[in-house]
């Protein structure tokens with residue numbers, strides 16, 4: 247425990263770190279191979295094809311190769327210091343200023359937990375419909391099945407975090423093997439009905455076409471959403487390779503494979519029904535339309551558990567930084583319950599796709615600048631070393647002015663304004679997207695500005 251009462255935090259000593267290579271691979275594969283990614287694959291299927299290759303696949307490979315390089319970097323920071331991402335954010339943003347990235351992390355991870363839970367609950371509602379004849383969501387009386395689904399998923403989430411990081415570790419170890427087996431079965435079923443060439447030849451209707459840069463931004467937002475949880479897990483690892491390589495490989499494979507599954511299943515429905523509707527990209531609806539039944543529903547529930555175990559642990563770590571008095575295990579419990587309540591929002595809001603798109607924009611806008619600042623501060627301005635005592639010491643070097651580094655805050659604001667502005671330019675939307683450009687600009691401004699201020 248790095249002590250200074252109010253701002254004390256736990257740095258995991260090397261002797262207590264027990265996450266091996268497979269754990270890290272499974273954690274990040276399981277995190278990314280999830281319902282949300284599947285849904286995104288279906289949505290960005292609208293980007294069409296480029297030279298016979300799906301633009302969604304190209305976008306997912308490019309964006310995840312770039313974005314997950316930051317997961318490795320943040321992973322390295324966690325391994326070196328034994329501290330969580332939000333604790334590390336005290337160095338660039340200030341001990342009090344770290345409240346900003348912590349609140350963003352907390353809302354982000356609770357939001358993702360809600361997204362994955364909602365999709366899984368929709369699947370359970372389909373099962374209840376076929377088993378007990380309960381109405382589906384969208385039909386009169388359809389709230390009952392989905393609410394029961396949300397409660398069941400939340401109980402499963404509580405079980406998966408019951409022993410804190412230890413039970414998350416067990417869930418990932420077992421869950422990922424099951425996910426891989428079921429997904430293989432599912433892919434076989436999809437390609438029994440529709441051939442690969444039928445999918446590859448499918449022309450997305452002009453009115454539904456998604457520009458390439460938007461597809462890139464969508465994957466970037468999803469991938470960067472994991473980056474801010476990186477150190478929360480690698481602080482339990484004992485080698486550089488486990489902390490950097492395993493998350494990178496696992497995350498890319500999980501993300502790209504589930505984008506491909508979402509893409510293929512959504513396009514299969516479009517090929518067989520003649521109607522392309524990204525609103526119906528959610529795995530439950532698609533699986534049901536393709537007659538995948540029980541297998542798909544099991545995959546959806548399992549992937550929701552493996553992804554949400556990671557979401558809840560990262561959300562819990564953020565809450566822990568905000569209110570250090572609450573233990574990590576209590577924080578996990580609170581985050582699970584709050585996420586369950588948040589899952590009810592799409593029931594009121596009406597369109598799940600609209601709520602999800604707005605949420606992705608929120609995450610893309612804030613995460614790019616925060617991650618750029620975190621990484622530049624550690625590797626560029628601090629030579630890859632933080633003073634752990636000072637991270638918990640008011641009056642120390644991470645206290646800045648009143649506990650806040652206002653320059654880092656201004657850089658977040660620059661990044662957000664830039665992201666919004668770039669999104670207004672059709673050329674950016676059609677090509678590189680706004681996320682990575684705003685990250686590069688923020689990184690340069692923060693690096694140069696900080697150097698100049700240190701000299702002055």
Ligand SMILES: O=c1cc[nH]c(=O)[nH]1
Nearest residue numbers: 358468469471472553
């Ligand atoms: O893509 C993401 C990022 C964070 N959490 C998720 O569930 N999905």
